[in-house]
Amino acid sequence: MVTAGLIVALLAALLHGYIFVMESVTWTSPRTRAVFGMTEDEAQTTKLLAFNQGFYNLFLGIVTVVGVVAAFTGATAVGVALVFAGVGSMLAAAVVLLVSARDKARAAVTQGALPLVATVLTAIGLAL
Template sequence: MAIISAILVALVAVEHVYILILEMFMWTTPRAQKAFGITKQFAKESKSLAANQGLYNGFLAAGLLWGLIHPNAVIGQQLQLFFLGCVLVAAIFGGATAKRSILIVQGIPALLAMIAVLMAQ
């Protein structure tokens, strides 16, 4: 179960690195506009806000990766649970206030990873 939980946590981290890239570097591209359902004008106007948001997604990814490589397995699992919890709360909030799909795209993978980490203890 430890291998499965590590894979799931890594996938959530990779997802957040991808979100970081979209929000920080690709916000005004058609790809990001389609992914986030925004207009070209809104993308231009909100570029600095999106970059800041992307940075926070990078922090989530960094925390998850830190949990995976931490030399103390117990502390590593605690880090993973904390950062997965942050992702889950953000997904619930985003799903309730912005786009419902956030709950599915970010929340479900985080929840599955959290369950796997708890089962691996």
């Protein structure tokens, strides 16, 4: 069960890497603007904010990947702690998005589903 949780955590990290690309690299592109429902002017106005936010997502993904690698190479306690820190923060951010912007519920669920599953599977696996 822990292994399944760690694999799902890797998927969450990959998703957050993709979010990093959208927010920090392609924010003003037509495709990314469509994903976030923004006009060109809105994208230009929020470009710096999105750039910074994208790096938060990247760092959460990196922490998670480092944790998974550590767990799989024998440093289980350190690895799982890092995984919980990474996916827990991803999940918390999804909850904040859901609570603060109900119209972004789909994005919040997309952002939070994998971290939630990773957290539950890993926790159950550790408890067994």
